[in-house]
Amino acid sequence: MTPAARSQAAIDILDAVIDAARGGGAAADTIVARYFATRRYAGSKDRRAVRELVYAAIRRAGEIPASGRAALIGLAADDDAIAATFDGSDRGPAVIDPGEPVAAAGAMPAWRGAALAVSGVTASDQAALVGRAPLDVRVNRLKADVAEIAAQTGGEAIPGLPDALRLSAGTNVEPLAGAVEVQDAGSQIVSLAARAMPGQRIVDLCAGGGGKTLALAAAMDNRGELIATDVDRARLSRLAPRAEKAGVTIAQPVLLDAGREAAVLSAWEGSADTVLVDAPCSGTGTWRRNPEARWRLTPQRLDRFVQQQRHVMGLAAPLVRPGGALVYIVCSLLDAEGAAQVEAFLQHFPDWRAEPLSLPAGQPRGQGLRLDPAHDGTDGFFVARLIRLC
Known part of the structure; x- marks a missing residue:
């Protein structure tokens, strides 16, 4: 051409x-x-x-x-x-x-910029939301050694993430399928809030294609019980082949019927050490990867996401055992989807409290932490760890 x-x-x-x-x-x-x-x-x-x-x-x-x-x-x-x-x-x-x-x-349409400014994302920081994203991977400790993958790919270590490497743009990772998973450093960081350990019972409530599910399984050393649920059949169907390549055997996919999720989830009521809620959201934190998405977001669509998030958190709460944790994650920088959602949850569920987080990156925001491209060099996320009191 x-x-x-x-x-x-x-x-x-x-x-x-x-x-x-x-x-x-x-x-x-x-x-x-x-x-x-x-x-x-x-x-x-x-x-x-x-x-x-x-x-x-x-x-x-x-x-x-x-x-x-x-x-x-x-x-x-x-x-x-x-x-x-x-x-x-x-x-x-x-x-x-x-x-x-x-x-x-x-950087973005006017009302989106205004909404982000209200949430503490300044105009100068907003420009980073549409910059080029790096290529980060998580090395699957069940099948590979980080040092060997680093030597093979020329990848650089990411501080605070022992399983993470940042690769040169355009690196072909297909030959490494199963040994590595393409996963932004920010996604890996917020997954640490689950504090997954071998032998635990964990529910990944909005598992999608299973990126965080596989990270949890690796942290659990493939020992314990890991339930991965979603209402989207197509997305959830991607988990099984990915898990097979990764050598993960403990991940159990469970398809939920939208609007009737509680009937299936009742089998795990009060028994989960941790429930991970990687909730559907506006994706403002991932506009580096999907820059046209900022043209799609409308106030009405944002309102729908906020309602979905409250619904999913309401489904998650009964599954957590006393003393267990609900880890709430959104790849959004808007307070309506992050800090405000957690405040609303804690008001509605007085027998819960937020637990302070110490992660390799992020700044305090409300009762959680927020990561963003401008300050952390990662995709944007909000994460909070909520504890069900005994």
Whole structure:
């Protein structure tokens, strides 16, 4: 592909991403994959170059652009090489008209920025939310040695995380499946709040594809009882093959029926040493990885997440034994989903208390800790450890 053809491909993909963001369609990475699945002629360098253009344009545009062309013209305004590709050639974009729309630069849409500011995330810190994310992995201690993986990959240790490595961007980790799991350092840090130990009974209530489930199993040395539940069949179905590759045998997937979760969960009532609630949320802390997600979030959608989080915490509380812990995690920097949720829980359940956390990163926020890209170099998370009193 010529540089002009790459720019036109980026515009076509950006149009699809913008339409999906407005209509609740597929994520950008899915759209990129679908685009190239039908264009086998594009080589790996072409795919990489187009993808970089797409994501650079997405990260630059705070408000959702009028079109893919407007998004890329915005990028061209800062880069003469990109501007030169608007040459009107057969496979390239038309020459830029001085009067046509240009996507404005910004970290995020105005109301999202205001909501984050109210939650103590300053305008300067907000820019880090759409920066490039590093490639972090968790070495699976059940099957691999950290030093050996570090020597093999050139990975660098991450302070405070003995099983974590930060790899160079683009490192191919597929040959290491089972030995390592791609997992942001922040996700690994908040998982430590569970204090998982061999022989415990732990419920991972919103397990999804099982990233934190596998981390818990490794911390438990694959000994004990680990129940992984979710209402999403497709996501939960990913756990079994991942667990097999990782050598994890204690993780028991349990599919829940949305709205009827309590009937199934009653079998574990009052018996769990720890219940991990990695709750559904706005994902503001992961916008580095999914920058177009900031275009999707609406006040109404945020309200739905807040209600879901309260519902899930209400399901989790009865499962914890006296003296046990509920670990609440959201990959969000908004207080409505983090500190405020914990305060509401403690008011509703007076026989619980928050336990102070000491983790390798994070700053106190309400009754928990908050990690963010600007201060910790990780994805954004809020975590709290709540203890059921005897």
